[in-house]
Amino acid sequence: MTEDRFEQLLGPYLLGELTAEEKRELEGHLEECSGCRDELARARKAHDLLRELAAGGLSPELKERVLARARGEIPARSRGGWRIWVPAAALLAIAFLCAGLLWTITKDSSKGISLAATAPSSEGGGEVSGEVEGGNLQIELVVWGLPELQKDEYYELWYAKEDGGRISCGTFRAQQAGKTTVNLTAPANAVSYPQIEVTREPDDGDPGSSGEKVLIGDLRRL
Amino acid sequence: MFGPVVRAVEDEELIRRVAEGDDRALSELYDRYSRPVYATGTRLLGDAHLAEELVQEAFMSIWRAAGSFDPGRASFATWLYRITRNRALDLNRRRQVRPFSAGEEPLRNVSGGPEPEGGVDGWDVARALSRIPEEHREVLTLAYFEGLSQREISRRTGVPLGTIKSRTTAALKRLHRSLVNPAAEESRRD
Numbered sequence: 001m002t003e004d005r006f007e008q009l010l011g012p013y014l015l016g017e018l019t020a021e022e023k024r025e026l027e028g029h030l031e032e033c034s035g036c037r038d039e040l041a042r043a044r045k046a047h048d049l050l051r052e053l054a055a056g057g058l059s060p061e062l063k064e065r066v067l068a069r070a071r072g073e074i075p076a077r078s079r080g081g082w083r084i085w086v087p088a089a090a091l092l093a094i095a096f097l098c099a100g101l102l103w104t105i106t107k108d109s110s111k112g113i114s115l116a117a118t119a120p121s122s123e124g125g126g127e128v129s130g131e132v133e134g135g136n137l138q139i140e141l142v143v144w145g146l147p148e149l150q151k152d153e154y155y156e157l158w159y160a161k162e163d164g165g166r167i168s169c170g171t172f173r174a175q176q177a178g179k180t181t182v183n184l185t186a187p188a189n190a191v192s193y194p195q196i197e198v199t200r201e202p203d204d205g206d207p208g209s210s211g212e213k214v215l216i217g218d219l220r221r222l
Numbered sequence: 223m224f225g226p227v228v229r230a231v232e233d234e235e236l237i238r239r240v241a242e243g244d245d246r247a248l249s250e251l252y253d254r255y256s257r258p259v260y261a262t263g264t265r266l267l268g269d270a271h272l273a274e275e276l277v278q279e280a281f282m283s284i285w286r287a288a289g290s291f292d293p294g295r296a297s298f299a300t301w302l303y304r305i306t307r308n309r310a311l312d313l314n315r316r317r318q319v320r321p322f323s324a325g326e327e328p329l330r331n332v333s334g335g336p337e338p339e340g341g342v343d344g345w346d347v348a349r350a351l352s353r354i355p356e357e358h359r360e361v362l363t364l365a366y367f368e369g370l371s372q373r374e375i376s377r378r379t380g381v382p383l384g385t386i387k388s389r390t391t392a393a394l395k396r397l398h399r400s401l402v403n404p405a406a407e408e409s410r411r412d
Contacts (some may be wrong), residue, residue, distance in 0.1 A: 004388070008384060011390030011391035042394075043391065050366040
């Protein structure tokens with residue numbers, strides 16, 4: 001048996017996904033190859049540990065509950081001294097709520113902040129509006145004329161600072177024709193960020209920004 | 223045999239992003255570590271419902287306190303394990319305020335966690351998974367945690383079935399190496 005053939009069969013063998021014929025082929029080889037038996041033993045150890053870890057029965061809804069709670073709360077940014085920051089955070093939360101309310105009041109809710117296209121999407125544009133609800137910033141984003149995405153790409157809306165600090169408000173895909181409206185959520189403290197951006201992101205598992213901006217807006221103009 | 227390996231984002235980079243309010247980084251850390259937190263909860267508290275509460279409390283704690291994490295003092299896994307134990311103690315104290323109902327037990331004294339106290343446990347596996355390349359972690363996550371067949375993984379990822387089969391084998395071997403020799407795996411990342 002070639003090494004490539006062995007590699008193709010070993011993982012599926014442990015997962016119980018070989019046909020009877022493939023199983024006979026692999027087991028026949030294992031009987032005569034001690035090196036491959038050692039490989040099997042090592043892979044089986046990892047397999048058993050993964051099975052054990054997966055057997056916990058964690059409910060899928062729990063993650064959504066955790067993330068929903070997180071989005072409703074403001075993470076601490078400083079190192080240490082959390083006891084001092086608990087009352088400060090409470091005051092800040094009130095301040096953010098007031099800021100959000102002020103933001104909502106001081107603008108016409110039918111008009112949001114305009115998002116201008118960057119060079120790669122010169123025909124695109126957008127408008128974003130929002131209000132603070134229960135510690136969260138509920139955002140309505142309307143976009144149009146954005147570049148066509150590949151299958152494994154998406155757009156992401158961010159609140160951003162000059163120093164690179166960012167808060168993600170969520171991801172979306174846009175229709176090619178006409179306007180696309182999406183509703184997103186961010187922590188209430190997002191209102192303290194001076195810029196808003198829409199970036200084009202590869203679906204590579206990296207939660208950071210790609211930096212490929214397609215729309216930008218300036219919240220300081222409010 | 224394989225295409226370019228996509229390196230995993232390290233736990234410490236993710237927690238830095240959490241400190242900036244990035245909930246996608248929190249989501250990624252949840253995917254990596256919720257299972258050992260839950261397993262620790264069921265072992266310590268002996269109650270599935272309380273273990274789920276522990277998962278929520280532990281991840282909310284890291285959301286709130288991410289800015290206080292110091293990578294010079296401990297790895298992320300060690301930090302989270304300490305948080306998990308402390309939150310489990312809190313939950314147990316709260317439970318003791320009311321009488322035990324049938325089936326409930328006081329906090330169990332168990333070893334484990336990311337400290338080298340014994341054999342391999344869920345924390346070691348989660349930490350080892352976070353160290354291996356993204357494409358390896360992806361096939362293992364889809365196969366073991368989402369229960370997808372090799373064919374389903376191929377469809378989900380758009381990667382040919384033969385490659386998925388070989389990649390699964392390679393991922394299991396890589397995970398084993400990461401478990402038995404984490405230092406070598408760390409240096410391989412550099």
